[in-house]
Every structure is written in structure tokens, then in C-alpha cells.
Amino acid sequence: MTEFSILNPLSHLGLHEGKETSRADVILRDRRGLGIAQIFAKKGKTAALAKKLGISAKPRTATVLEDYTALPLSPGQWMLFADGGADGSFKQMLEERIGKIGYVSEQSHSRAIIRISGRKCLDVLAKECRLDLHGDVATTGFCAQTNMAKIGVLMHKVDDAPTFDLVGFAGFADSFWHWIRQASAEYNVEAFSESGGEK
Amino acid sequence: MVIDNNDKPGVMLSSAVRTYVDRFGVAPGKKIAVVTNNDDAYLTTFQLVSAGIEVPVIADARPTSGDMADKAREMGIRVETDCLPHEAQGYLGVSNILLQRSDKSLIEKIACDCIAVSGGYSPNVNLVSQSGVRPVWREDILGFVPDAPIRAERSAGACNGTFDLAGCLREGYEAGRQAAKAAGVKLPRKKGAAPQAAASAPSSIVAVWRSPGKGKAFVDFQNDVTAKDIELAHREGMVSIEHSKRYTTLGMATDQGKTSNVNGLALLAKARGDDIPTVGTTRYRPPYVPVAIAAFAGHERGRHFQPTRLSAMHTVHEKLGAVFVETGLWLRPRYYPVNDRETMTRAIWREAAGVRKTAGMCDVSTLGKIEVFGPDAAEFLNRLYINGFAKLAVGRARYGLMLREDGYVYDDGTTSRLAEDHYFMTTTTANAAGVLSHMDYHSQVVWPELDVAFCSATEQWCGVAVAGPQARNVLDAAFDGAIDMSDEALPFMGVREFNWNGAQARIFRISFSGELAFEINVPWGYGKAMWECIYQAGQEFDLIPYGTEALGVMRIEKGHVAGNELDGRSTAQDMGLGRMMSSKKPFIGLPLSQREGMADEMRPRLVGLKPVNIKQRLRGGAHLVEDKNNANLETSLGWVTSVADSPAIGSWIGLGYLKNGHNRHGQRVTAVYPLKQESVEVEICNPVFYDPEGKRLHD
Numbered sequence: 001m002t003e004f005s006i007l008n009p010l011s012h013l014g015l016h017e018g019k020e021t022s023r024a025d026v027i028l029r030d031r032r033g034l035g036i037a038q039i040f041a042k043k044g045k046t047a048a049l050a051k052k053l054g055i056s057a058k059p060r061t062a063t064v065l066e067d068y069t070a071l072p073l074s075p076g077q078w079m080l081f082a083d084g085g086a087d088g089s090f091k092q093m094l095e096e097r098i099g100k101i102g103y104v105s106e107q108s109h110s111r112a113i114i115r116i117s118g119r120k121c122l123d124v125l126a127k128e129c130r131l132d133l134h135g136d137v138a139t140t141g142f143c144a145q146t147n148m149a150k151i152g153v154l155m156h157k158v159d160d161a162p163t164f165d166l167v168g169f170a171g172f173a174d175s176f177w178h179w180i181r182q183a184s185a186e187y188n189v190e191a192f193s194e195s196g197g198e199k
Numbered sequence: 200m201v202i203d204n205n206d207k208p209g210v211m212l213s214s215a216v217r218t219y220v221d222r223f224g225v226a227p228g229k230k231i232a233v234v235t236n237n238d239d240a241y242l243t244t245f246q247l248v249s250a251g252i253e254v255p256v257i258a259d260a261r262p263t264s265g266d267m268a269d270k271a272r273e274m275g276i277r278v279e280t281d282c283l284p285h286e287a288q289g290y291l292g293v294s295n296i297l298l299q300r301s302d303k304s305l306i307e308k309i310a311c312d313c314i315a316v317s318g319g320y321s322p323n324v325n326l327v328s329q330s331g332v333r334p335v336w337r338e339d340i341l342g343f344v345p346d347a348p349i350r351a352e353r354s355a356g357a358c359n360g361t362f363d364l365a366g367c368l369r370e371g372y373e374a375g376r377q378a379a380k381a382a383g384v385k386l387p388r389k390k391g392a393a394p395q396a397a398a399s400a401p402s403s404i405v406a407v408w409r410s411p412g413k414g415k416a417f418v419d420f421q422n423d424v425t426a427k428d429i430e431l432a433h434r435e436g437m438v439s440i441e442h443s444k445r446y447t448t449l450g451m452a453t454d455q456g457k458t459s460n461v462n463g464l465a466l467l468a469k470a471r472g473d474d475i476p477t478v479g480t481t482r483y484r485p486p487y488v489p490v491a492i493a494a495f496a497g498h499e500r501g502r503h504f505q506p507t508r509l510s511a512m513h514t515v516h517e518k519l520g521a522v523f524v525e526t527g528l529w530l531r532p533r534y535y536p537v538n539d540r541e542t543m544t545r546a547i548w549r550e551a552a553g554v555r556k557t558a559g560m561c562d563v564s565t566l567g568k569i570e571v572f573g574p575d576a577a578e579f580l581n582r583l584y585i586n587g588f589a590k591l592a593v594g595r596a597r598y599g600l601m602l603r604e605d606g607y608v609y610d611d612g613t614t615s616r617l618a619e620d621h622y623f624m625t626t627t628t629a630n631a632a633g634v635l636s637h638m639d640y641h642s643q644v645v646w647p648e649l650d651v652a653f654c655s656a657t658e659q660w661c662g663v664a665v666a667g668p669q670a671r672n673v674l675d676a677a678f679d680g681a682i683d684m685s686d687e688a689l690p691f692m693g694v695r696e697f698n699w700n701g702a703q704a705r706i707f708r709i710s711f712s713g714e715l716a717f718e719i720n721v722p723w724g725y726g727k728a729m730w731e732c733i734y735q736a737g738q739e740f741d742l743i744p745y746g747t748e749a750l751g752v753m754r755i756e757k758g759h760v761a762g763n764e765l766d767g768r769s770t771a772q773d774m775g776l777g778r779m780m781s782s783k784k785p786f787i788g789l790p791l792s793q794r795e796g797m798a799d800e801m802r803p804r805l806v807g808l809k810p811v812n813i814k815q816r817l818r819g820g821a822h823l824v825e826d827k828n829n830a831n832l833e834t835s836l837g838w839v840t841s842v843a844d845s846p847a848i849g850s851w852i853g854l855g856y857l858k859n860g861h862n863r864h865g866q867r868v869t870a871v872y873p874l875k876q877e878s879v880e881v882e883i884c885n886p887v888f889y890d891p892e893g894k895r896l897h898d
Contacts, residue, residue: 004700004728012514040572040652077652086724088703103572103621103652106703109723110659128498136384149498151506170658170723171508171529179498179506 006086008032008193009112009173015193025120025187028180029194031113031165035068035085037094038105041076045101049076052097062141062156071143071156071167079107079154079167112173114180115194117163120187125164127183135160149179200236200318201426201462203286203412209293212458213317217243220250228313229253232296234284236260238402240317241267247315248274256309258282258298260407279305286412287314299411319404321461323358328483336476341404342461343480353377364396408465418466419459421452426466433470443467444481453489510564511661511726515734519744526628529565532746543748544844550749551756552846554712557741558667560733561750563718564726566612567631568660569638571622573651580614580622582646583638585771585786586779591616596692596707599624600776601634602788606797608769609788610634611760613709615694623656623694623705629762631657641787660705661726663733666716666753668898669740674706674717677736682706684717691896699729711750713757713890715898752843755854758807758886763819763840764854770797773856775805775886803837803856807884811867813850815879817842821870823857827878830871839870847889854886 005011010030020027041049046057055063055070055078063070068082068090082090086108094104116124122133128148132138142157153176154167168176181189202210211227213235219225230253233240244254257271257278268278282305285297295308319341324334327345330352334343337360344360355361355370372393380386409416409426416426424447437443449463450456456463460480468478499505508528510516516523521532522543534546541549553559571580580588584599591597596615603609610633612625626634635655642651665673671684682689682697684706689695693708702725710716721729734742754761760774770792771777780792791797810817823837824830837857845852853870857863863883871878885891 004731006702006724007511007727008724009511038654040654042573042652043650077654087701105570105572105654105656105659106722107654107656107659109725110656149503149506169508171510172506174509175503175506179503182498182503 009170010114010177010193012174013177013191015191017194018192020118020190020192023188024118024190026116026118026124026184026189027121028184028189028191029115030177030192031115031194033084033086033195034108034113035080035082035090036107036111037080037091038073038107039078039080039094039098040103040105042101042103046076049098049102052099052101053080053094060142060144062143064141069156071154073145073154081113110170111167112170112176114166114168114177115158115163116166116180117161118187118189120184121162121164124180124184124187128179129155131155133157133162133164135162149176151176151179200234200284200316200407200410201416201418201466202234202284202314202316202410203414203416204289205287205316206415206417206420207287207289207293208291209289209311209313210287211313211315213240213243213315216313216315217246220246220252226250226252227315228293228311230255230311231313231315232256232258232309232311233315233317234258234260234296235317236407237317237319237404238265238267239320240315241271243315243317244271244276245274248276255311256296256298258284258296261403261405265403283407284314284316284410286410286414318407318462319402320357320362321458322360323457324480325455325457325483325487326358327352327354328480329485329487334480339401339404341406351381363399363401365398368393368396406465408462408469418463419447419449419452419456421454421459422448422450424449424459424463429463429466430470433467438467438471440464440467440478440481450481450483453486455483455486508565510562511723512562512564512663512730515727515730516562516744521744521746524747526565526747529628531565531628532562532744534746534748535744547746547748547752548844548846550743550745551752551843553741553743554667554745554749554753555714555847556667557743558665558669558673558737559712559743559745559749560673560730560737561664561666561745562662562730563664564657564661565628566657566662567626567628567634568656568720569624569626569635569653570656571624571651571653572620573649574620575649575651576620576622576653579638579642579646579649579651580624581781581784582786583641584614585776585781585788587781587784588614588616588622593618594694596694596709600771600779602771602786602792603767604788604791606770606788606790606792606794607767608765608771608774609637611765613707615707617694617696624653627762627765631655658723660720661723661729662718662720663726663730664711664716664718665733665737665742666710666712666714667742668715668895669737669742670715670717673733673737673740673742674719676739677733684708686897689717699725704729710896711757711759712753713893714753714895716896751841752845753889755841755843755852756845756847756889758805758854758888760805760854761841764805764856766840769856770802772798773802773804775861801859803858804860805886806837806855806857806860806863807886807888808839808853808855808870808881809848809884809888810851811880811882815851816844817851817853817870817879817881818872818875818877819853821872821877821879823855823868823881824871825868827869827871830869830873830878836868845888852888853881857883 050057068080070078070080091106151172156165216227219227259280262281264280285299288295299306321342331349332346335346345354353374355374356367418424428447432443432446437446450460468475516532521535523530524533536546577589593616596613599614600611601609610630614624689708705720707718819842821839822835824834839853839855842853870881
């Protein structure tokens with residue numbers, strides 16, 4: 001077998017890692033190689049599962065831990081993200097932690113994660129996002145599922161800068177990226193890739 | 200202020216004249232006469248004079264002059280009070296204005312090339328009116344202002360009838376404070392204050408709705424409504440403002456009567472002999488301001504009319520020269536022409552024949568994939584599908600068919616059992632999202648007691664189908680012993696997991712083409728590499744890539760139903776799949792599938808169709824009749840759903856629905872296609888044209 005590289009949904013863009021300049025109004029980062037898993041609590045085990053993983057069972061509330069970030073999807077369901085572990089090891093670790101009170105679906109390859117920040121990032125998001133992202137309403141840790149540019153997006157407010165992670169299906173990644181580039185075209189936009197670690 | 204001949208180029212609103220000069224540095228005329236009933240036109244005059252434009256006269260309708268008039272006179276401008284414009288004169292544009300004092304002590308024609316008209320400000324009550332508020336009349340400003348709010352809105356400033364800057368700032372500040380408070384914002388304890396501005400005395404105003412003339416005077420410029428039209432409406436009995444509006448179309452254009460409504464109301468009031476508040480206003484409609492269609496379309500145009508969904512192997516298909524087709528939001532390879540000269544028809548024929556001769560590979564990543572977990576997963580699937588899944592052994596796959604609640608067929612696909620409480624389901628490309636929400640609904644609303652969890656895995660896994668007599672050899676070479684694909688290790692409808700270059704891979708021995716075939720799934724990021732690996736290994740076996748068209752040809756040869764047959768009007772029995780319906784368990788659609796009309800033996804049934812003259816082509820959509828000379832909707836016995844120029848059979852073949860068709864194999868009917876004046880005699884046959892015993896699947 002010849003050598004090959006594992007592709008990311010936005011590999012074809014040819015982005016590089018790097019640091020933004022002070023001129024950047026909008027900063028986009030294609031976050032690659034993250035371990036992603038969708039987890040489900042068995043019936044009646046939502047609280048137990050949340051406790052076991054140390055995550056919040058509250059809706060629209062992210063839990064950011066050292067090992068992973070958990071975003072709630074619906075009662076008893078979360079999407080978990082880790083630096084590395086896309087080779088299945090993150091899923092395996094979760095299965096071992098969870099034991100018999102839930103299920104884990106491997107999703108590491110299924111999503112593209114675009115991180116958007118910069119002083120104009122809210123203006124860009126406002127073009128398609130129907131959610132109220134005002135800092136008084138959407139505080140750090142806010143997360144929600146919505147639809148932007150006709151594409152389903154799981155959104156997470158990472159910090160108050162503000163910085164948002166936008167998680168969408170891999171198949172739509174190119175289309176979504178094209179939208180977000182168009183939406184930020186009126187500003188100084190700088191785009192990079194970001195490696196999720198070599199675990 | 201409605202003046203005779205006010206459609207002549209050069210008659211403009213005084214505020215518009217000022218905007219041209221102030222904002223754009225454009226002089227609308229060289230000699231601009233100003234007519235007014237309020238102070239605002241003086242501001243225009245001062246701007247004009249300071250820009251070096253001549254103002255021959257200000258005709259002020261008010262009987263006495265005020266400070267502004269004095270100031271204008273000091274600047275040497277002629278100001279006539281108690282003076283009204285009679286008409287605009289000129290041929291292709293304004294050349295004179297005819298003025299008249301109310302006691303007719305003055306009648307004078309004054310040369311000018313532009314007339315700036317100021318009839319006072321009309322508060323913009325469109326938005327509050329849209330929210331349901333009825334505007335109320337204020338005599339002091341001769342305008343309608345918003346009544347108390349109905350919704351959580353507030354009016355401030357000019358739209359509220361407050362025209363001076365200090366008043367606007369004060370009202371705006373207070374409205375903002377109240378809005379913030381209502382939104383739950385904690386206000387600072389120390390109360391702030393509105394920005395200050397010099398107070399100005401309110402302008403006096405007198406009512407001048409119509410100049411004294413009797414000629415053509417437009418009220419609504421956008422909808423061409425004149426003062427006479429309103430009088431006519433009244434004479435015709437349209438005394439209600441609502442009737443008058445619809446009769447004349449006053450205020451119904453995209454500007455929603457911003458400059459015309461109050462004039463029109465006043466004219467109707469005069470005709471009725473009533474006052475304006477008695478006549479009232481109509482409800483304003485959107486748009487508040489004209490909106491360009493492009494603004495509605497926004498980003499959603501061109502390639503972004505819909506988002507595009509791409510497979511992990513998309514770039515490989517591009518490199519292979521694939522011609523793409525939209526299947527839902529996905530772009531899929533339709534066929535792969537070998538060169539510029541190969542037509543679509545030839546390419547499809549070559550691909551379909553090539554798969555059956557040696558082997559072909561096809562990107563099947565677009566199929567909907569759903570992972571189902573839980574102790575009740577088996578029971579859940581048993582209720583979704585018409586056939587049983589509880590006894591499906593781990594490591595095995597099964598074709599499943601699901602109905603809608605009304606008993607008609609909804610979707611189909613192959614579902615595998617990966618563990619006792621873990622299934623891997625597939626759906627058609629088209630119905631993937633629909634099936635998932637169908638499952639969500641039933642799990643959350645209908646059977647919340649079932650302990651089952653599921654999610655989409657469509658994009659986690661990408662899939663390649665490898666089909667043809669050489670399929671196993673191709674994959675053996677590609678995977679280099681990573682997985683045993685012998686009949687014993689991986690029998691037909693078997694599923695195995697294996698490690699491919701560090702990736703978790705799954706191989707399914709399933710077949711849509713009717714050949715020995717496998718589908719391999721690997722995580723998205725490995726898709727391109729896997730395709731290239733199989734493609735390279737397959738070259739010594741004459742492996743070819745094939746697209747959706749060849750896939751379609753082969754499934755028609757095998758009599759497999761697809762989108763054309765799963766048309767939402769067909770039952771499992773219509774498709775010849777009635778025997779799959781389990782009698783041992785309930786499932787969605789069972790009760791309604793047993794209705795009399797659904798179980799009728801005479802319903803159209805799936806059949807195969809072959810032209811008697813094998814040189815003739817069939818067409819999808821053709822109707823099946825006994826007598827081609829008596830072909831109409833009453834005599835139609837069914838229709839052709841799918842057709843293909845079949846390399847395996849050597850002629851066109853078709854699938855279709857025909858009344859009582861399952862009992863008519865061997866008989867003949869005629870397929871008529873009136874759009875092209877065609878009729879083709881066809882023989883009714885088993886829909887499985889190719890290898891009906893299924894021997895090739897087990898090779």
C-alpha cells in the first residue's frame with residue numbers, strides 16, 4: 001500500500017496553521033483531527049451518565065473539561081469533542097468510562113468544525129444565524145443547534161472574545177465554508193487550519 | 200400639497216431638493232421657486248441661496264409672515280404670504296409657476312425651472328399601522344400620529360409627530376430606556392439624560408391640500424391617482440376610505456402612500472363634507488420601504504441556491520472525468536466518459552456491461568446511514584419495517600421495507616446487526632433525513648417506553664460498492680489479506696469488521712446489481728485513499744468506475760424497485776413484496792395497508808416489460824393499454840416507471856405497474872407515449888430480467 005493521508009472535510013482548501021495579524025476582523029480556523037463521539041444515556045440514566053463523565057445535563061450548556069468538551073443535543077444526548085482520538089481511541093475511552101449506562105457512536109470523521117472569532121465575527125454570523133447571540137443572552141458555554149445557510153449547525157460559544165465553534169456535517173463543509181467566506185468578504189478575513197493533536 | 204400639472208419634470212418635494220443640494224451637491228434647477236405652508240421650505244431656500252442658486256419667490260400659504268420669512272426677506276428673497284401656487288407651466292418641463300393670492304389681489308406668472316413644494320411633514324405611521332395601531336389625527340401638525348401601542352413597540356421622534364431635534368432626542372432616549380427595561384436589562388442607578396439640542400419653536404402650518412386649479416393634479420404619483428379620480432370615486436359612492444382606496448388604488452403602490460395618503464384623505468373628506476379624522480386612514484401594508492428581490496435571495500443564488508453535499512471521494516471522481524448529477528443535495532457521478540467523444544448513452548452501456556463482465560466500483564456514500572442502539576433496538580426496527588429484524592443474527596444484513604402510516608411504501612434499505620443491541624441501518628439517498636425524523640417522532644411521541652437511541656452516521660462512513668464476477672479478486676488484491684472474503688467467511692448478506700491501514704472498516708456482502716458484490720465502509724477521511732487503493736488494485740482485473748446511470752440500468756435488469764417505483768402511491772403488494780409483510784408482529788402502516796382498496800387484486804402490480812420488436816425503445820411514463828387506437832385515461836391499465844437500454848438482455852427493457860400484471864406474464868399490451876406519437880407493443884414478464892435464480896450473487 002502506498003502512503004496516503006487521512007483527509008479532513010476541508011483538506012482541499014489548502015489552509016495552513018498560523019497566527020492572525022492585528023488587521024484581522026474575522027478569523028476562521030478549520031479545526032482538524034478532533035475525536036468526536038455522540039453519546040446517549042440509556043433510559044433513566046441521563047443523570048448517572050452526566051455524573052460519570054462530569055458534564056452538565058442542562059440544555060444549551062457546554063461543559064469544557066481538560067479531556068473533552070461536551071455539548072448537549074437533546075435530553076440524554078451529547079456530542080463530545082477531544083483533541084485527538086479520531087482513530088477510534090476517544091470512542092473506546094468513552095465506552096470504557098460509560099460502561100453499561102449508555103452508548104457511543106463514533107463521529108470523528110462526520111463533522112467539520114469551523115472556529116470563528118474576531119471583532120466582526122458577530123456581524124458575519126448575524127447574516128444567517130437566527131439565534132440571539134448577544135452577550136447577555138449567549139454567555140460563554142452557550143450552545144445550540146440551528147440552521148445557517150440552509151445547513152444544520154451545532155454552535156458553541158467558546159469564549160467572550162467572542163469565539164464560536166460551528167460544527168456541521170462533513171458533506172456540507174465545502175458549501176458552508178464558501179458561505180462563510182462570502183459573508184466575511186467585506187471584512188479583513190484570515191483563515192487557518194488548526195490541528196487537533198497527534199494522539 | 201397637490202398642484203395642477205405637478206407631474207411636469209421639475210416639480211419636486213422641497214426636502215428632496217434640499218437633499219440633492221446638501222448631500223449630493225447637485226442643483227435640481229437654476230431658478231427654483233419655493234411653495235410652502237410651513238417653515239421647513241425656508242431651510243431649503245437658505246441652502247439654495249448659499250449654494251448660489253436663484254430663488255425667485257417663496258409663496259407661503261400662511262396669512263402672516265414669521266421669523267423665517269423676515270430672515271428670507273433680509274437676504275433679499277421675495278416672500279409672498281397668503282399666496283398659493285395655481286399651476287406649474289411649461290412644455291417638456293417646468294418653465295413658470297402661476298401664483299395667486301387668496302383674495303386674487305395678486306395673480307402672477309414667475310419664471311422658474313424647478314418648483315420645490317412643501318406641504319408639511321406627514322409622520323411615517325406605516326410601521327405602527329402594520330402592528331395594528333390605528334393612527335389618530337393631530338390638528339396642530341395636520342398629520343396622523345400613532346395611538347397607544349398594541350405590541351411591545353414605541354414610537355419616538357418624527358414618526359410620533361415630534362419634528363424638532365431636541366424633542367426627537369428626548370423621546371428617543373426615553374423610548375430606549377423603556378425598551379431596555381422591558382427587555383430585562385439592568386439600568387444604571389444614576390439616571391442619565393438625553394443629549395441636549397437647542398430647542399426650536401414648532402412650525403405653524405395651514406392646511407393646503409389642493410391648489411386652487413382645476414387641471415390634472417396627481418395625488419399618488421406611483422399609482423397615477425389624480426385629485427379628480429378621488430372626486431369621481433366619491434361620486435360613484437365610494438364614500439368609505441377603504442372603498443375609495445380600492446377603487447382608485449390610492450396608496451396601494453410600493454410606497455404605501457407615504458406622500459399621497461394624507462392628501463387623498465383630505466380630498467375625500469372635502470368631497471364628503473366631513474373632517475379628516477372622521478374619514479380615517481386605511482391600514483398600511485408592507486413593504487415599509489421597497490425591498491429589492493435580490494435582498495430576499497441574499498446568499499441563496501447561483502451555486503448557493505441550495506447547499507451542495509459532497510462525498511469524501513469527490514475529487515477522485517473529478518479526476519476521473521465524471522459527469523455529475525444532483526441527487527437531492529448530493530452531487531454524484533452520473534457516468535465516467537472515457538473521452539470527449541463518448542456519449543452518455545454509450546458510456547452507460549459500457550459501464551453496465553463492464554460490471555457484469557469483469558468488475559466495477561461505485562461511490563455509495565450518499566446512502567443514509569443510521570446507527571441504532573439499545574435493548575429495544577430490535578423491537579423498534581420490527582415496528583418500523585414490515586419484515587422482522589429481531590431474529591437477524593449478529594454479523595448479518597437484511598433488506599427491509601417500511602411503510603408510512605397510511606400503508607403505502609415509504610423507504611427501503613439494508614440493515615445489519617453489528618451487536619446484540621447495535622444495528623446499522625441504511626436508507627435511500629433521497630429519504631435519509633425524512634426516515635431519521637420519522638424514527639425520532641415514533642421514538643419520542645409514539646413509543647417513549649422503548650429504550651432505543653439512534654443518530655445519523657451518513658458522513659462518518661463513506662462507502663464503495665465493488666460488483667462483478669471479479670469483485671472478490673479485486674478486493675483481495677486491494678486489501679492484501681486484511682479480510683477473508685470467501686463464501687464461507689463472508690456469505691451473501693454477511694457483514695464483517697476489519698482493520699484497513701489503521702482504520703475501522705466494515706464490509707457488507709450485499710448486491711444491488713445482481714452480481715457478486717461487496718460494499719466497503721471506512722471513515723470519511725479514508726474514503727479517497729480507499730477508492731484509490733481499490734481502483735489501482737482493480738486495474739489488472741479490468742475494473743471500471745460506474746455512475747448512477749449504470750447502477751440504474753443494472754437494478755432495472757434485476758427488477759429492484761427504486762425512486763420511480765417508490766412513488767408514494769404503491770403498496771408492498773404492488774411491488775411484489777407483499778410476502779415480506781410479517782404476520783407475526785405489528786408494524787407501522789399495517790392496519791391501513793389492509794384496507795379494501797389497498798388489498799384489491801386488480802391494483803397495478805410491478806411487472807417487467809420487453810418490446811416485441813427488440814429494436815424499439817421504451818419510454819418512462821408511457822401508458823399501458825390493450826388497444827393503441829383507444830388509448831385514454833379510462834382505458835389505461837398502468838404505466839411504465841423505469842426503462843433501460845439493457846446490455847445484458849440486448850434490448851430496451853422496462854419496469855411498470857399494470858393492473859393484475861402479476862397474472863399476465865407472457866401476454867402483450869401496448870405502451871403508448873402520445874407526446875412523441877409512439878406506441879410500442881410489449882410483452883409482460885417477470886420484473887427480474889437478469890439471473891432470476893440469483894446464482895451470480897453466490898459465485
